[in-house]
Amino acid sequence: MRSRIEALEFALLGLLSQGSLHGYELRKRLIATYGPFRALSFSVLYPQLRRMLEAGLIEESKSTTSLATPKSRRSRIVYAITKNGRKRFSELAGGSGPEDWDDENFEVRFAFFSPTPPTNRVQILEGRHRRLLEKAAILRSEISNAAQTSEGSDKYLTEWRRHSLESIEREISWLEEMTKNEKET
Secondary structure (H helix, E strand, C coil): CCCHHHHHHHHHHHHHCCCCEEHHHHHHHHHHHHCHHHCCCHHHHHHHHHHHHHCCCEEEEEECCCCCCCCCCCCEEEEEECHHHHHHHHHHHHCCCHHHHCHHHHHHHHHCCCCCCHHHHHHHHHHHHHHHHHHHHHHHHHHHHHHHCCCCCCHHHHHHHHHHHHHHHHHHHHHHHHHHHHHHC
16 A cells, blocks of 8 residues: 555445445544554545545445434435445455555554455565564664663653563564464465
């Protein structure tokens, strides 16, 4: 995936391939899947949905069932993936490249890993592993440098680096296990 817009398109198509949803529910599921630091505003979501509608990847319908609150008779727009949307999702799932193991895109790719071809899954996992090994080396160096020059170093920044390194090391171990499992299947 080359851009944030393409990553968002992939995530939305992935969610809609599991069933129709209205905009609020799409936003809620995206945030639940990718965490609060990936807050997605409606000013980003709805223009993306509009682009996808115009491209024929999704379709919309009005729903007045249980989605409308008793105080509001307003209907909600429900989005569903189209045949072209399924084809586009398959195309996106079938590709892989350096952007797929970046921090921005890896979670999105992994969340919908099943339709990704096995060889691409291994490539993405190995790429992510290499990327994290690089980040871990940088953090170790920064922690070491801070320890050697304790005067003027920020103890909270150093502690944050340690915390980040521990998180990265856990993910590296997890990636090694995932890659091993993928290669065995």
